[in-house]
Amino acid sequence: MLETKDVYFYELNNVFELLNLSVFSFWFCLASIAFAPIFWNIVGELEYHKKILSRFVGPKIGCYILATCIFLLQIERDIAFSNALLDQYCLIDISSNLYFNLIAQALIVIGTIFVLSSFFKLGITGTYLGDHFGILFDEKIESFPFNVLENPMYVGSVLNFLGASILKGSVAGIIISIYIHIVYRISVDFFEGPFTTMIYTRASNEKKENAKEK
Numbered sequence: 001m002l003e004t005k006d007v008y009f010y011e012l013n014n015v016f017e018l019l020n021l022s023v024f025s026f027w028f029c030l031a032s033i034a035f036a037p038i039f040w041n042i043v044g045e046l047e048y049h050k051k052i053l054s055r056f057v058g059p060k061i062g063c064y065i066l067a068t069c070i071f072l073l074q075i076e077r078d079i080a081f082s083n084a085l086l087d088q089y090c091l092i093d094i095s096s097n098l099y100f101n102l103i104a105q106a107l108i109v110i111g112t113i114f115v116l117s118s119f120f121k122l123g124i125t126g127t128y129l130g131d132h133f134g135i136l137f138d139e140k141i142e143s144f145p146f147n148v149l150e151n152p153m154y155v156g157s158v159l160n161f162l163g164a165s166i167l168k169g170s171v172a173g174i175i176i177s178i179y180i181h182i183v184y185r186i187s188v189d190f191f192e193g194p195f196t197t198m199i200y201t202r203a204s205n206e207k208k209e210n211a212k213e214k
Contacts, residue, residue, distance in 0.1 A: 005087075006090050007092065008092050017089055018172065025083045025084045028080055028083075029077075029081055032080040032081075033080075033180055036070065040069075040073075041187060048133075054133050089171075089172075094166060101166075105167070111156040111158070111162075114152040114153065118145055118153035119153065158184065161177040162174065165177055
């Protein structure tokens with residue numbers, strides 16, 4: 001085992017050293033990444049059906065409470081990601097390469113633009129499951145960045161992780177970034193997306209029924 005974590009590829013005894021599966025930080029990072037969307041989907045659906053927060057503090061404050069929890073989970077995830085990379089080899093071949101650095105910085109810039117512009121358009125309630133609390137948009141947002149990507153905030157987050165991994169020269173970080181993308185896709189395609197569609201469809205149908213009654 002090499003003493004330093006910053007190495008050239010030729011210094012490795014074998015290619016499998018690029019991903020150290022024996023360290024706790026790696027598995028804790030994967031668990032942290034998976035836990036966050038599991039948490040917000042479960043709490044969001046419970047809120048929609050049972051009003052577990054809004055019945056006590058109202059929809060807006062309830063959404064802010066959930067937003068705070070999600071934000072803290074995201075900070076914990078970022079810390080877990082950084083700690084995981086500290087226990088993995090980082091290839092100087094990648095981290096010191098000008099072209100890789102330019103690509104990484106471009107990914108981070110693009111990712112940050114997607115994340116910040118999404119938040120600017122959605123606001124706190126739009127970003128943090130306000131629709132599960134009954135706080136709905138009157139119409140679908142179709143301006144940038146939603147005219148470029150369906151889920152720009154998730155894509156932007158993945159690009160940031162990927163860019164940071166390339167800057168550090170961490171193959172493990174790149175693999176974790178791919179894992180993050182898979183986790184988010186599962187969350188959006190099978191849970192968050194369909195449930196949000198159901199909320200707006202039901203709200204639209206109720207609005208039409210109320211209009212008929214009048």
